Amino acid sequence: MDKISVSKPKKFKRNLIILTVLFLIVASAWFAGFNVIEVMINLNKGSRLLGRMFFPPDLSYLPNIVDPMVETVRMAIVGTFIGATLALPVAVLAANNFIKSKFLHGPLRIILNIFRTIPALVLASLFVAVFGTGPFSGVVALSIFTFGLVSKLTYETIEAIDYGQVEALMSLGANKMNILRYAIMPQILPQYMSYTLYGFEVNIRAAAVLGYVGAGGIGQTFEFNLAWRNFDRVGTIIIFSFFIVLIIDLISSSIRKRLV
Amino acid sequence: MIEFKNVSKTYDNGVKALENINLTINEGEFVAIIGLSGAGKSTLLRLINKLIESTGGEVFFDGISVTKATGRDLISIRRQIGMIFQGFNIVKRMSVLSNVLSGRVAYNPTWKTILGLFPEEDKQIAYRALKRVDILEKVHNRASDLSGGQQQRVAIARALAQEPKIMLADEPVASLDPITTVQVMDYLKKINVEDGITTVSNLHHVDLALKYATRVVGIKEGKVVYDVQMVDIKKEKFYEDLEIVYGRPVHHDEVLGDK
Numbered sequence: 001m002d003k004i005s006v007s008k009p010k011k012f013k014r015n016l017i018i019l020t021v022l023f024l025i026v027a028s029a030w031f032a033g034f035n036v037i038e039v040m041i042n043l044n045k046g047s048r049l050l051g052r053m054f055f056p057p058d059l060s061y062l063p064n065i066v067d068p069m070v071e072t073v074r075m076a077i078v079g080t081f082i083g084a085t086l087a088l089p090v091a092v093l094a095a096n097n098f099i100k101s102k103f104l105h106g107p108l109r110i111i112l113n114i115f116r117t118i119p120a121l122v123l124a125s126l127f128v129a130v131f132g133t134g135p136f137s138g139v140v141a142l143s144i145f146t147f148g149l150v151s152k153l154t155y156e157t158i159e160a161i162d163y164g165q166v167e168a169l170m171s172l173g174a175n176k177m178n179i180l181r182y183a184i185m186p187q188i189l190p191q192y193m194s195y196t197l198y199g200f201e202v203n204i205r206a207a208a209v210l211g212y213v214g215a216g217g218i219g220q221t222f223e224f225n226l227a228w229r230n231f232d233r234v235g236t237i238i239i240f241s242f243f244i245v246l247i248i249d250l251i252s253s254s255i256r257k258r259l260v
Numbered sequence: 261m262i263e264f265k266n267v268s269k270t271y272d273n274g275v276k277a278l279e280n281i282n283l284t285i286n287e288g289e290f291v292a293i294i295g296l297s298g299a300g301k302s303t304l305l306r307l308i309n310k311l312i313e314s315t316g317g318e319v320f321f322d323g324i325s326v327t328k329a330t331g332r333d334l335i336s337i338r339r340q341i342g343m344i345f346q347g348f349n350i351v352k353r354m355s356v357l358s359n360v361l362s363g364r365v366a367y368n369p370t371w372k373t374i375l376g377l378f379p380e381e382d383k384q385i386a387y388r389a390l391k392r393v394d395i396l397e398k399v400h401n402r403a404s405d406l407s408g409g410q411q412q413r414v415a416i417a418r419a420l421a422q423e424p425k426i427m428l429a430d431e432p433v434a435s436l437d438p439i440t441t442v443q444v445m446d447y448l449k450k451i452n453v454e455d456g457i458t459t460v461s462n463l464h465h466v467d468l469a470l471k472y473a474t475r476v477v478g479i480k481e482g483k484v485v486y487d488v489q490m491v492d493i494k495k496e497k498f499y500e501d502l503e504i505v506y507g508r509p510v511h512h513d514e515v516l517g518d519k
Contacts, residue, residue, distance in 0.1 A: 168349035168415075171309050172422060173339030173366030181374050182362045186353040 053235030061233045065221055065240055072217035073244070075135050075210070076203040079142025084150045084196040086143075091154035091192075092180065097166070098158060099176075112155075115148030120206040124215040135216030138207060145206065146199040153195045154188065161187045190259040197252045197259075204248050208241050261287045261458050262308055262426065267317035269303050269482075277303040279482040281317070290452045290459045292473035294466055294486075295505055299479045301462040305428050308460070309341045310334060322425070339366035342419025342457075346431035348411040352404035356395070356414050359403050360386040363421030382421075389420035393447050409440030416447055427451065429461035433468070438516055441465075445472050465516040466502055470495060478505030 092098055094108045123141035131137045165183040174182065211219020218241060225233045262285040269278040277300045285291055293301050306312040307319050310326050319326045321337055329337055342363075350359045364382040365373045372378070378386075390396040393413040398406060403414060412432060419427060429448060433441040449472050452459045463469045469476050470490070476498075478486030486505050488498070502510050 162347075162349075164345060164347045164349040165351050167311060168343070168345060168418075169362065169365075170311060171338060171341070171343035171428075172363055172418070173335040173337075174362070175335060175366075175370060177370050178362075178365045178373055182351060182354070182358075182365065186351050189353075 049231065052231040053238065056232070057235035057239055058230070058232035059236055061236045062240065065218060065237055068211075068218045068221045069240060069244060071135055072207045072211075072219075073204065073248075075138045075142060075217050076200060076207040079139045079207070080146050080196060080200040080203050082139070082143040083146025083148075084192075084199060087147045087149075087151035087154060088192065090147070091151045091158060092184070094151065094155040095158035097161070097163065098180070098184065109155075112148055112151050115144055116152055117148075118145070120145040120203075121209060121213060124210045125213040128214045133214035133216070138210040138215035138217060141210065141215060142203045142207060146196075146203060149202070150192070150195045150199050154192050157188050157191045157195075158184060194256045194259045197256050201249050201252050204245055208245070261285055261289075261322060262460070263320040264304075264307070265318050265320070267307060267314050267319055269300075269307065269312065270315045276482055278307075278314075281482075281484060283477065283484055283487075285458060285460060287458055288452075288456050290449065290461070290472060290474045292461055292463045292469035292476045293479060294463055294469055294476060294502075295479035296507075297464075300482045301479055302430055304479065305343075305430050305460060305462055308426070308428060309338050309343060311343075335366050339422050340424055341426045341428060342422050342424035343428040343430070344412065344415045344419055344432050346434045348408070348415045348435070350403050350411055350415050350418065352402075354403055355399075356390070356401050356403055356406070357383075357386060357399050359414055360389055360417045360421050363389070363418040366422070385423070386417070386421050389417040390414075392420060392451070393417050407440075408436055409443060412436065412440075412444050413447065416444070416451070420451065424457060427457050427459045427461075429459065431462050431464060434464055441468070441516065448472070465514060466499075466510055467515045470498060478502070480505055480507065 090108070090112070094105055094112060096105050120141050123144055124138055127137035127140045131140065161184060165187065166179055169179045169183040207217050207219075208222075209219045211217045211221065212223050214220065218237060222234065222237050225237065262283075264281045264283040267278060267281040268276075270276050281304065293304060295301050303312055307314050308321065308326065310319075310329065314327055318328070321341070324333075324337065326334075326337055351362070354362075358376070361376075361378045361382060362373075364378055364385065368378065368382070387396060387399070390399055393416050395410060395413045395417065398410065398414075403411060406414065427448065432448065433444050436444060445468055448459055448461065451457050461473075463473075473490055475489050476486065477484060480486075486501060488501070490498075493501075499510060506514075
């Protein structure tokens with residue numbers, strides 16, 4: 001049989017991309033002042049600190065952190081609820097297949113993107129400045145962050161629905177509200193609830209650090225103990241937070257799997 | 261009943277789907293629209309209930325201009341026109357009953373339909389519609405649990421719940437196997453004959469047109485090129501004539517059974 005000869009694949013472009021990425025990593029490390037030797041020296045210091053935190057942690061401190069932890073979870077729940085509730089109607093307006101108006105979608109999306117891009121921690125420090133310290137500022141920050149996240153994911157889902165069902169409802173003489181209720185909501189509701197739960201998972205983690213800027217929750221206790229160098233208590237806080245986040249993540253993601 | 265007057269449709273991308281269509285569909289007819297894919301069959305059907313807007317001419321339903329209707333007027337036209345689709349387009353995550361009841365939305369105030377509140381008469385209409393297509397026993401099933409043929413029957417029941425004067429069918433059996441195809445077509449025919457609902461259906465299979473339609477309209481490149489009453493024509497002549505519509509002899513995949 002004749003041997004088939006094919007031209008060699010062109011690898012130049014691929015190699016160029018690999019080299020560029022490598023260069024960017026090295027250059028960034030250099031600019032950021034990353035230094036392997038310094039890491040090695042501090043490794044010793046770090047391991048001593050870890051030792052004081054976890055070997056052993058001060059478990060007798062556990063009862064004192066239950067309340068702040070409950071506050072953290074509450075902040076996440078309320079923030080997720082408010083943000084996700086506001087996100088649904090806004091997502092409907094932002095989707096380009098429900099209301100066909102470029103004047104509406106463009107500006108709305110820019111606003112949503114801004115909300116989504118600002119980290120919750122930055123929002124929280126902003127609101128601490130406005131509303132003062134305490135969980136209220138944290139809740140406002142988490143609400144806005146969740147709103148940005150869930151509305152974006154939801155409007156993208158609305159844009160990807162099976163339009164045939166919308167067309168069928170139109171042919172029945174359905175108005176916009178009925179189309180929303182009978183053709184769009186049934187298609188997006190499971191995803192929307194899944195995004196809300198995902199937002200909740202993210203918020204639990206965010207809420208745990210928000211206290212660092214004074215926005216309530218376990219982070220405040222963490223910061224206090226770190227400042228007083230109560231490392232064994234810090235260790236307890238970290239272990240406790242880890243388990244709470246883990247458990248909530250496990251429950252939430254198992255629900256999400258069933259939803260979609 | 262339905263009248264096309266010099267109707268044209270050019271899409272935004274410049275594609276001329278229909279050109280200067282003049283066509284009158286009379287009460288009680290079962291009209292099959294045939295033609296190659298891309299000939300403009302779907303567009304023609306969607307102009308009747310303004311799912312697509314024409315770019316020229318005017319479509320009339322019972323003497324009222326569909327082309328000029330908007331808002332409430334359009335809704336009251338649409339609710340008299342049932343439509344079923346190739347992809348069934350029932351709402352899969354709702355129950356069969358909710359799907360059929362959604363055929364009643366245009367007869368009820370919006371705040372009620374949003375809450376899913378339908379009067380008992382409407383439920384009776386829905387049950388009767390489901391019974392009509394022999395699928396009443398699935399009333400509480402989730403629509404996604406049904407087979408394709410069953411889903412299309414639910415779609416027919418939803419359209420029947422509108423108590424329509426006209427039934428539009430856009431390739432109603434193109435996603436179905438030959439046996440369910442015959443079932444679905446039989447239901448459409450039954451509704452046409454027993455209830456006197458004017459039926460307009462796009463059909464890919466010409467032998468289905470021959471078997472079920474009282475009139476066949478052929479579309480080629482956006483124009484009506486063929487229009488015949490089936491009582492007037494013999495089977496052999498019909499197959500011969502199809503060259504006018506297809507520009508070639510009929511392919512065997514355009515015939516479901518035997519020629």
